[in-house]
Amino acid sequence: MKEILHLIRFDYLTVCGSVPVYLVCMAGAAAAGLFLTPIFAVYAVFIMFVLTVPLQKKTEQKVYGVLPVSRKNIARARLLYFWAVMFVTELITVAVGLLSVRLKLSRFVLPQDSQFVQMNAESFDMPAGEIILIGAVVFAAVGAFMLYMEMMGEIFGRENEMKILVISLGVLIALVFGFFALSANDILPMLSFEGDSTYPLVPSLIKSVIWNLAVFVLACIFGEITARVQSRREL
Amino acid sequence: MENILEIKGLCKKYDGFALRDVSFSLPRGYIMGFVGQNGSGKTTTIRSILNMAQKDSGKITVFGLDSVTDTITIKERLGVVFDSLYLAEHLNVKQIERQLKPFYKDWDSAEFARRIKEFDLPDNRPAGDFSKGMKMKLMIAVALSHKAELIILDEPTSGLDPVARDELLDILAEYIEDENRGVLFSTHITADVERIADYVTILHAGKVWFTGTKDALTERYVIIKGDAAELPQSAREKCIGFHNYRNGFEAMFPAEDAALLPDVIDTEKASIDEILVYIAKEDKHERDTASDTV
Amino acid sequence: MKIVIKNKSELPIYEQIEQQIKAQILDGTIAENAQLPSIRQLARDLKISIITTTRAYNDLADEGFVISVAGKGYFVSPRGDELMRERMLFEMEDGLQKAVTNGRNAGLTNDEIRAALEQFLEE
Numbered sequence: 218m219k220e221i222l223h224l225i226r227f228d229y230l231t232v233c234g235s236v237p238v239y240l241v242c243m244a245g246a247a248a249a250g251l252f253l254t255p256i257f258a259v260y261a262v263f264i265m266f267v268l269t270v271p272l273q274k275k276t277e278q279k280v281y282g283v284l285p286v287s288r289k290n291i292a293r294a295r296l297l298y299f300w301a302v303m304f305v306t307e308l309i310t311v312a313v314g315l316l317s318v319r320l321k322l323s324r325f326v327l328p329q330d331s332q333f334v335q336m337n338a339e340s341f342d343m344p345a346g347e348i349i350l351i352g353a354v355v356f357a358a359v360g361a362f363m364l365y366m367e368m369m370g371e372i373f374g375r376e377n378e379m380k381i382l383v384i385s386l387g388v389l390i391a392l393v394f395g396f397f398a399l400s401a402n403d404i405l406p407m408l409s410f411e412g413d414s415t416y417p418l419v420p421s422l423i424k425s426v427i428w429n430l431a432v433f434v435l436a437c438i439f440g441e442i443t444a445r446v447q448s449r450r451e452l
Numbered sequence: 453m454e455n456i457l458e459i460k461g462l463c464k465k466y467d468g469f470a471l472r473d474v475s476f477s478l479p480r481g482y483i484m485g486f487v488g489q490n491g492s493g494k495t496t497t498i499r500s501i502l503n504m505a506q507k508d509s510g511k512i513t514v515f516g517l518d519s520v521t522d523t524i525t526i527k528e529r530l531g532v533v534f535d536s537l538y539l540a541e542h543l544n545v546k547q548i549e550r551q552l553k554p555f556y557k558d559w560d561s562a563e564f565a566r567r568i569k570e571f572d573l574p575d576n577r578p579a580g581d582f583s584k585g586m587k588m589k590l591m592i593a594v595a596l597s598h599k600a601e602l603i604i605l606d607e608p609t610s611g612l613d614p615v616a617r618d619e620l621l622d623i624l625a626e627y628i629e630d631e632n633r634g635v636l637f638s639t640h641i642t643a644d645v646e647r648i649a650d651y652v653t654i655l656h657a658g659k660v661w662f663t664g665t666k667d668a669l670t671e672r673y674v675i676i677k678g679d680a681a682e683l684p685q686s687a688r689e690k691c692i693g694f695h696n697y698r699n700g701f702e703a704m705f706p707a708e709d710a711a712l713l714p715d716v717i718d719t720e721k722a723s724i725d726e727i728l729v730y731i732a733k734e735d736k737h738e739r740d741t742a743s744d745t746v
Numbered sequence: 747m748k749i750v751i752k753n754k755s756e757l758p759i760y761e762q763i764e765q766q767i768k769a770q771i772l773d774g775t776i777a778e779n780a781q782l783p784s785i786r787q788l789a790r791d792l793k794i795s796i797i798t799t800t801r802a803y804n805d806l807a808d809e810g811f812v813i814s815v816a817g818k819g820y821f822v823s824p825r826g827d828e829l830m831r832e833r834m835l836f837e838m839e840d841g842l843q844k845a846v847t848n849g850r851n852a853g854l855t856n857d858e859i860r861a862a863l864e865q866f867l868e869e
Contacts, residue, residue: 227551279504629789
């Protein structure tokens with residue numbers, strides 16, 4: 218366990234040079250979220266990749282042959298690190314969203330009669346629970362995708378990353394279409410997000426925790442799969 | 453004498469290349485030069501010691517511990533220098549220390565700082581900007597700072613200028629003054645090994661061609677030159693890498709059979725470099741004549 | 747103690763060390779009973795193999811120039827030491843022999859050789 222934490226820190230220190238870039242981008246997303254519409258804060262979801270990309274250089278793999286660590290923990294730590302990045306980014310995003318709704322700073326920036334403000338008026342009325350839940354769901358989806366890509370990249374090699382991406386997206390789109398096709402024909406019940414539009418705070422918070430836990434569990438499972446496959450592989 | 457490193461019957465097969473029954477051992481307190489042409493299997497052997505490559509068969513022990521089951525314990529006390537930097541290139545010396553420190557129980561920050569200063573390494577520049585010699589010294593500084601008892605160097609001198617190579621020999625000479633340590637030094641630049649190494653292992657085409665003390669190696673072979681017509685058949689058969697030129701022949705010859713040689717044939721000491729060259733010539737000759745004698 | 751290793755010399759490194767230490771013991775540069783650098787120290791200073799320095803010291807000990815004291819290191823034998831005297835006698839005879847051979851090769855008579863020796867003795 219201590220070793221995994223050290224390895225997570227190791228990964229963090231490898232990318233820490235990118236932290237300023239990450240913070241600048243986050244500030245941009247936060248500004249957009251605060252001054253335009255809280256929905257914009259969700260763009261931060263793309264910013265978390267800044268803190269994962271530098272880890273994917275093959276040339277530095279040798280370090281794991283030198284360090285006194287178990288091969289399995291390297292993969293486990295890597296996926297948990299990805300989860301941590303996702304989680305931190307999600308926390309910042311949700312905080313920005315909540316602040317944005319409370320402060321309604323866009324009043325001072327945008328003319329109230331502009332089309333943009335009219336269109337987004339609703340988003341400023343979002344209850345806290347909804348913001349928390351949207352954050353959790355969006356980050357869970359993107360986070361799961363990020364973890365999946367990392368696992369596939371580790372297993373099948375970075376050079377095949379584009380192939381993996383294309384095939385994975387194909388499968389995903391097929392699944393979604395299949396799902397909607399089945400739903401439209403009443404074979405499966407249509408997923409409804411409208412169920413409870415009041416989003417009471419506590420249940421939303423619990424749901425959000427469940428989403429995050431689910432992604433955490435996914436990170437552990439993917440980490441374990443990667444570890445199993447990789448431990449039989451050469452460095 | 454206790455062996456700090458011991459390899460027994462190591463086999464490892466890749467497409468188009470195989471290590472076959474590699475065995476050698478390095479006693480504690482000495483430096484071993486691990487030489488052979490590029491592609492002879494030095495790096496694969498080292499990767500097997502580090503458990504980065506998975507051996508097909510054989511047993512490797514470091515500090516008396518198994519290289520597979522005890523790899524973590526071994527690496528606590530093992531320093532490694534590769535031909536290129538294994539650390540993140542965009543990090544500076546301080547960041548690299550922060551990264552590595554938690555993994556070693558015996559990490560000594562004061563020693564690391566002292567070495568960085570001694571080696572003249574700037575601590576605020578990315579390691580990727582360092583010269584090849586500086587990168588090599590950085591990897592050595594890391595090894596020395598976690599009190600490594602065995603340092604394995606894989607081709608550390610390829611692409612190094614003579615000054616940096618000399619500095620490396622200084623560092624190794626200082627390191628081995630402590631008799632509890634050991635050094636395995638792979639290189640194809642044998643001049644580095646010629647002076648400082650106590651033991652030499654020559655790897656050729658995935659097999660151990662020689663292993664033993666350096667003196668035993670250099671005393672075992674001589675280079676002979678002369679007119680091929682004056683070379684008796686009995687001696688001709690013992691020649692290694694026999695090569696006939698227009699004005700005479702050159703070959704490597706076992707020193708113990710020197711009695712077979714007539715006086716007109718010149719003999720001189722063989723350097724490790726020459727030994728490697730003649731091994732390669734013999735090999736080429738064998739392949740050309742498709743004979744199966746060794 | 748001063749040792750210079752010549753890489754390009756035909757003599758093996760251990761012999762170069764032996765010869766130079768012997769010469770310095772014989773001419774008194776290294777005092778009797780003086781401690782020599784340890785095998786590992788010498789190897790480090792000269793940047794040569796430990797086996798080479800071990801061999802040089804062992805040979806010197808075998809020939810009686812130095813004494814190995816377990817746990818302490820190598821010391822120059824006291825000059826009164828029998829072996830040392832014998833060794834010096836041997837070196838002298840060896841030198842004389844060479845001198846005589848060279849003299850004869852140059853076509854000198856026995857008297858001329860003796861005269862030359864006298865001259866050295868008076869110096």
